[in-house]
Every structure is written in structure tokens, then in C-alpha cells.
Amino acid sequence: MRKIILLFLAAILPACGVLAPAGSPIRAEDVWSRPAVAMPEGDTETAHGTGGTGAVFMTLVNNGQEDDRLLSAQTDVAKMVEIHQTTMEDDVMKMQQVAAIEVPGGGRVELEPGGYHVMLIGLNRDLVEGNRFSVILTFEKSGVLMVEAEVR
Amino acid sequence: MNNLRHVSLLLCLLLVACGSPQPSFRGNELSTPIEAADFGLTDQHGQTFRLSEQRGRVVLLFFGYASCPDVCPTTLGIWKQAYAELGDDAERVRFVFVTVDPERDTQERMGIHMALFNPNFIGLTGTPEELEPVYQAYGVVHEKEAMPDSGLGYQITHTASAYLIDADGYWRVRHLFGTPAEDLAHDIRQLLQ
Numbered sequence: 332m333r334k335i336i337l338l339f340l341a342a343i344l345p346a347c348g349v350l351a352p353a354g355s356p357i358r359a360e361d362v363w364s365r366p367a368v369a370m371p372e373g374d375t376e377t378a379h380g381t382g383g384t385g386a387v388f389m390t391l392v393n394n395g396q397e398d399d400r401l402l403s404a405q406t407d408v409a410k411m412v413e414i415h416q417t418t419m420e421d422d423v424m425k426m427q428q429v430a431a432i433e434v435p436g437g438g439r440v441e442l443e444p445g446g447y448h449v450m451l452i453g454l455n456r457d458l459v460e461g462n463r464f465s466v467i468l469t470f471e472k473s474g475v476l477m478v479e480a481e482v483r
Numbered sequence: 484m485n486n487l488r489h490v491s492l493l494l495c496l497l498l499v500a501c502g503s504p505q506p507s508f509r510g511n512e513l514s515t516p517i518e519a520a521d522f523g524l525t526d527q528h529g530q531t532f533r534l535s536e537q538r539g540r541v542v543l544l545f546f547g548y549a550s551c552p553d554v555c556p557t558t559l560g561i562w563k564q565a566y567a568e569l570g571d572d573a574e575r576v577r578f579v580f581v582t583v584d585p586e587r588d589t590q591e592r593m594g595i596h597m598a599l600f601n602p603n604f605i606g607l608t609g610t611p612e613e614l615e616p617v618y619q620a621y622g623v624v625h626e627k628e629a630m631p632d633s634g635l636g637y638q639i640t641h642t643a644s645a646y647l648i649d650a651d652g653y654w655r656v657r658h659l660f661g662t663p664a665e666d667l668a669h670d671i672r673q674l675l676q
Binding site for chain 1: 643
């Protein structure tokens with residue numbers, strides 16, 4: 332019985348290598364965040380009240396040949412995480428939520444001020460210069476990638 | 484003897500005329516300086532900040548909001564660096580952040596937000612009635628847009644550049660979003676001379 336189970340696991344587990352598989356083609360470089368203020372206690376509506384939004388920036392590098400897409404992100408430091416894009420038209424800044432960020436095969440994408448960012452909504456702690464926190468990124472093809480953001 | 488006098492007089496005049504160089508800016512200089520419209524709004528300490536009371540100081544003005552995760556904190560971060568670069572000169576400069584989101588940006592919130600970057604920065608808020616004429620005077624775009632699918636609730640489309648006002652109360656330079664700190668410090672210094 333044991334042997335069967337072990338064989339079964341040996342067959343299944345490599346195929347399920349979703350959690351940061353050794354061969355993941357996507358890398359995140361220079362992951363950083365802006366200082367931000369936590370949502371005040373007792374605020375039940377996340378950022379609908381006062382305080383509590385932040386942004387995480389990074390460079391996503393796709394060393395694989397297949398195109399991929401960043402679909403979502405999660406972190407302990409915020410209630411909700413969304414992907415947003417800032418667009419500048421002349422002088423005016425506008426922001427909108429996007430479903431995904433394309434990361435072309437063999438290419439790279441910048442998440443930088445004035446462009447794409449991972450938006451943190453409903454921060455449950457202050458983000459102060461020097462702090463570090465983890466963010467889990469989920470990609471369509473290559474699965475999950477855990478990164479560490481530095482506040483600066 | 485007379486000739487020499489005339490020549491020296493002429494030379495003196497020439498020197499005076501060529502004396503003060505025109506300031507050169509790295510930001511977008513206005514072709515004609517515009518008298519910056521006066522306003523009185525409430526700062527994070529509950530005091531009224533009046534632009535007309537800032538004569539002798541250079542004012543850097545930006546319109547944004549505290550819930551803005553990207554453009555606004557980036558600008559404030561750059562301002563923080565510019566402040567450091569100015570050293571002692573920073574005393575004669577006022578970094579002013581006016582909210583386009585008076586609903587959420589209370590005095591208290593502005594205080595917390597400014598302190599994240601530099602407590603010497605001035606965060607101004609007011610009633611929509613007090614703020615509207617200021618937005619108009621400075622040509623500030625500010626459009627609230629509902630975002631029903633986002634936890635944010637709404638975002639505000641707004642002008643992202645900063646206004647540099649000289650010590651006589653004239654708007655002289657416009658700095659586009661992303662202008663580096665050293666350029667800001669350079670332009671501010673031009674107006675402090």
C-alpha cells in the first residue's frame with residue numbers, strides 16, 4: 332500500500348510543481364514600494380475610508396520563450412491587491428484597474444511610477460522606508476512567484 | 484580728459500546692462516510669468532496657509548490626493564530628495580501639496596501623509612467651495628471616477644505637473660511629472676538668487 336502511495340506521489344508531485352518551480356522562466360528584479368500609511372483601526376471598508384493604499388513596482392523578466400501574463404498578487408500587508416495602470420495624457424494622470432500584465436517571451440516589462448503597478452489596498456501596517464515585505468505573484472503559465480519588496 | 488570720462492561712463496553702463504544673467508530653467512519656463520492666484524487653505528496643523536503671505540519664499544505647488552498610490556507619492560518622494568539637496572536654502576522654500584480629494588483628505592490625514600515624506604511639507608485641504616476656485620485658477624484637471632470593481636472605490640484623474648512660483652508671487656516654471664530632484668533643486672535655486 333505504502334509503495335503504491337509513494338509511487339503515486341512521485342508521479343504526481345513533479346507535475347504539480349506550481350510553487351516556485353525550479354525552472355520558472357519569470358524573474359522579478361528590483362521589487363520596491365513607496366512609503367504608505369496603514370488603514371486606521373475600525374475602518375471596515377478598506378480604502379473607502381481614510382488611508383491605506385500603496386504601490387509595488389518591479390521589472391518582470393521572462394527568460395522563457397512562451398508569452399506569459401501576471402494575473403494577480405497577494406500580500407500579508409494589505410487586504411486587497413489589484414493591478415493598475417497609470418496613463419499620462421499630456422499633463423494629466425489617470426489610473427485604471429487592469430486584468431493582467433503581458434510579459435512577452437524573451438522580454439521584460441517595467442512596473443514603474445507613471446505606468447503599471449501592483450496596488451495595495453487596505454494596508455494593515457505602515458510601510459516605512461527600509462521595511463521589507465513579501466508579495467506572491469501569480470502568472471498564467473508559470474504559476475506562483477514569491478518576491479520581496481523593499482520600501483524606499 | 485573728457486573723452487576718457489565718456490568712455491568710462493559707457494563702459495559702466497555696458498557692465499550694468501550685462502550684469503544680471505537671465506535665469507535658465509530645466510523645467511518648462513512660462514514665456515510670460517503669470518501672477519499666481521492667491522488662496523487661503525487649511526494646512527495639516529489647522530492653520531490657514533495663504534499664498535500671498537509667502538513673499539520672499541519660493542513655492543512649489545502640486546495637486547494630488549493621499550489615496551493615490553503612484554504619481555503623488557512619487558512626486559513627494561522626489562520633493563524629499565530636492566529638499567535634501569537644497570540644504571539651508573530649503574528654509575526659503577515651501578513645498579505645498581493641495582488635495583483634489585477633500586472628501587477623504589482631512590487635515591489629520593494630510594498630516595500623516597506629509598509626515599511620511601517630510602513633516603515640513605505643507606498639505607492643504609478645505610471645503611469643495613474653497614478648493615474649486617483654486618483648481619480653476621491653476622487650470623487643474625480633477626475628475627472623480629467611480630471604480631465599482633476595485634477596492635479603491637474611486638480614483639481621481641488629475642493634473643500631474645508641479646507649479647514653481649517665485650518669491651514675488653509669480654508662477655514661472657511648470658515641472659512635468661517625473662522631473663528629477665536635482666532639476667527641481669536647480670530651478671528653485673535660480674529663483675532664490
